[in-house]
Amino acid sequence: MTTIAATEFLPLVATAGAARDSLVVSLHDVAPSTQRVANNIILELARRGVVTCSLLVVPDYHHQGLFTKDSQFVSWLRNLEADGYEVVIHGYCHRRPRRPNETMRDKFLTRFYTNDEAEFYDLDYKEAFRRITAALDEFRAHGLKPRGFVAPAWLLSTEAERAARDAELEYTTRLRTVRDFRSSQNFPARSIVYSVQSSWRRAVSHDWNAALFRLLRSNPLLRISIHPADYSHPEIWRQIVNFIDVAGDRRAATTYQAWIAEQRVRCGV
Ligand SMILES: [Zn+2]
Incomplete structure (x- = not known):
């Protein structure tokens, strides 16, 4: 890590707490059209002690217009x-x-699994680089400082991953891993995430995540990925809140950026 980046990260590392395991809550699909729900989720998380999380912002969500x-x-x-x-x-x-x-x-991955949302699933390098750098320019021009890139549905082609790295972004996440581009380390950590478009999907998600949460108990990093739609299904939202309450007792809430910085310090990267 360069000195400047290390210095910027240090306060975050200190608050994350070196001895405790970590919890990263990520809120996906943040955009003007989801802001009201996203804000309610952020407030409820804060009431439960999670006062930081990673906000996954889509520059032009579903072609509704640039957020800037x-x-x-x-x-x-x-x-x-x-x-x-x-x-x-x-x-x-x-x-x-x-x-x-x-x-x-x-077809399975892009239609059944993701409902035509897997934008970076098979983009070539040139187009991926163009979209990622255009996004980065928009964020930076408006005073925002993103360091990570996460593909919709975590479906990121090899070429698009190379584009994100070349755009000098620092990490990506997938369903099962967190990848630090700087150290080239891949950290295994499967995310809890829900599929809520139908009642059978919600039922399967609920039971699957209950089992997954038990399985992940000893993982040093617990990832909980929330989508705005989760908030409008009481049985799903109750389970998320319960996971957060239980995990919050022994884990420090942090962000991907801060968690990766902590791993770099530990590994001397
Ligand atoms: Zn998304």
């Missing part, structure tokens, strides 16, 4: 960043047009 055109939204993000929340680039438009001649695997 909404000055009230930008101020809200800036205030959160100043309060210790992390702003992360989460795709560009969060949409992937269907292509001719898709394989069964392509």
Whole structure:
């Protein structure tokens, strides 16, 4: 780690607490159209002691318009960043047009698993680099300082990962891992995440995550990924809140950026 970055990270590392295990809550699909729900989630997390999390912001969510055109939204993000929340680039438009001649695997991942949202699933290097740098420029021009890139549905092609790295972003996450581009370390840590579009998906998600939460008890990093839609399903939201209450007793809430900084210090990167 360079001296400047190390110095910037140090206060966050100190608050994360060296001895305790960590909890990273990430809030996905943050955009002007989801701001009201996102804010309610952030407030409820704070009431339960989680006063920092990683906010995955989509620059032009579902082609609804660039978030930077909404000055009230930008101020809200800036205030959160100043309060210790992390702003992360989460795709560009969060949409992937269907292509001719898709394989069964392509169709499963991009339609059934993600509902046509896997924007970076098979982007080539050039287009991925263009979207990532355009996003980065928008964030920076409005005083925001993202360091990570997370693809919609965590589906990131090898070429697109190389583009994120070349754009000098520092890390990405996938469903099962956190990857630090600087150290090239891959940290195994499966995320809790819900699929809520139908009642059967909610039922499966609920039972699966109950088992997963028990399985992850001894993992040094627990990841809980929340989508705005989770908040409107009481049985799902109750379980998330319960996980947060239980995990919060023995884990320090942190962000991906701060958690990675802590691993770098530990490993002398
Ligand atoms: Zn997303």
